[in-house]
Amino acid sequence: MTIQEIVLSSNIVVSLLPSSYGNKVKISPDIIPYSKEGYTIIDERRDLIKLTAINYIQSLEEVPYPEIPVTASDSEKSLILLNLQWLSPRMHLNTWIDNTLVDVLSLLTPKPYPYSNIELRDFSFYDEIIYASITDVGYGYLTADDSIVIIGEFIRHIWIEKEENLTVAFNNISTSLQSIATAISELQLNITVPDGTGGGNGDTGGGDSGSDENNNTGDDDFMPLSIKTSDYTITSNGERIACFTENGDFTITLPANPARGWEVEIIFLAGGNGYNIPVDLNGKNLLRLDEGGGYSLDIESIKLTNENRGGKLIYSDPNWEFYPNSSTSNGVDINLSFSITLVP
Numbered sequence: 001m002t003i004q005e006i007v008l009s010s011n012i013v014v015s016l017l018p019s020s021y022g023n024k025v026k027i028s029p030d031i032i033p034y035s036k037e038g039y040t041i042i043d044e045r046r047d048l049i050k051l052t053a054i055n056y057i058q059s060l061e062e063v064p065y066p067e068i069p070v071t072a073s074d075s076e077k078s079l080i081l082l083n084l085q086w087l088s089p090r091m092h093l094n095t096w097i098d099n100t101l102v103d104v105l106s107l108l109t110p111k112p113y114p115y116s117n118i119e120l121r122d123f124s125f126y127d128e129i130i131y132a133s134i135t136d137v138g139y140g141y142l143t144a145d146d147s148i149v150i151i152g153e154f155i156r157h158i159w160i161e162k163e164e165n166l167t168v169a170f171n172n173i174s175t176s177l178q179s180i181a182t183a184i185s186e187l188q189l190n191i192t193v194p195d196g197t198g199g200g201n202g203d204t205g206g207g208d209s210g211s212d213e214n215n216n217t218g219d220d221d222f223m224p225l226s227i228k229t230s231d232y233t234i235t236s237n238g239e240r241i242a243c244f245t246e247n248g249d250f251t252i253t254l255p256a257n258p259a260r261g262w263e264v265e266i267i268f269l270a271g272g273n274g275y276n277i278p279v280d281l282n283g284k285n286l287l288r289l290d291e292g293g294g295y296s297l298d299i300e301s302i303k304l305t306n307e308n309r310g311g312k313l314i315y316s317d318p319n320w321e322f323y324p325n326s327s328t329s330n331g332v333d334i335n336l337s338f339s340i341t342l343v344p
Contacts, residue, residue, distance in 0.1 A: 042160060055148060223239060308337060
């Protein structure tokens with residue numbers, strides 16, 4: 001089965017207000033379980049990305065931006081900014097995965113500006129919950145004039161697999177039955193038919209040596225007809241193909257590596273708009289009875305038409321043969337069951 005990925009994306013907006021004092025506020029959205037008829041959910045991963053905290057804190061003391069000497073080294077500049085961030089009047093913005101603290105950011109007042117933006121880390125998770133909280137570190141908590149708004153993008157990656165329907169199940173059963181039928185056919189090729197001279201079971205010893213009391217002539221059509229409307233390659237012994245040309249010509253290809261005694265049947269169904277069914281011999285030759293009663297290998301191609309409705313072919317190794325052929329007692333030339341083109 002093929003596994004598909006479904007990607008669902010939405011935006012989030014979460015506010016941290018004075019009323020949330022001392023509490024964690026969930027920033028990962030509530031999940032509605034995903035479902036799709038005929039599919040099974042295999043796995044799901046969730047991402048919170050492009051998270052930004054918009055800082056509207058006005059209650060803290062304004063912090064003047066430090067003057068950094070032109071001659072200051074990089075390490076000195078870093079220390080000045082670090083002291084500004086962590087030694088100034090501030091609040092802490094904490095982010096959590098479930099009950100585990102994973103990050104702490106310093107929140108200074110944006111004064112004299114109305115707000116400032118602070119980037120947060122991305123989160124990739126499964127069933128966990130992502131929280132945020134504000135901590136008072138000695139300079140006060142959010143007042144009525146303060147707020148922190150967290151925005152970002154929430155993405156769900158969902159992997160699904162199509163469930164096997166009844167049609168597929170029936171096809172699998174059909175394939176298994178076809179394999180069993182093929183095995184039975186191959187076993188039958190090794191059975192010696194009695195010569196009819198015995199007297200058991202009320203048999204008088206006369207009659208057709210290949211017939212039984214149920215008038216079974218040995219022509220075991222043990223497989224049902226399989227309807228085909230497009231190109232198809234026969235792969236098993238005993239396949240019976242019924243061709244319906246509702247959409248145009250298509251080709252039936254004989255097995256690539258048949259064994260001696262393999263039998264296939266190809267039939268042209270009426271009502272198919274008059275199209276033809278070419279039969280690809282797949283690199284093999286086809287014997288026919290010529291006018292002199294001998295066998296010839298002069299067939300270039302064969303096909304089924306409205307007038308030539310097809311029939312059975314038997315592989316005699318290394319050639320295919322029509323079955324039955326014109327040597328049968330009724331004298332009918334079975335070659336006419338197929339439209340034949342001879343080698344020029």
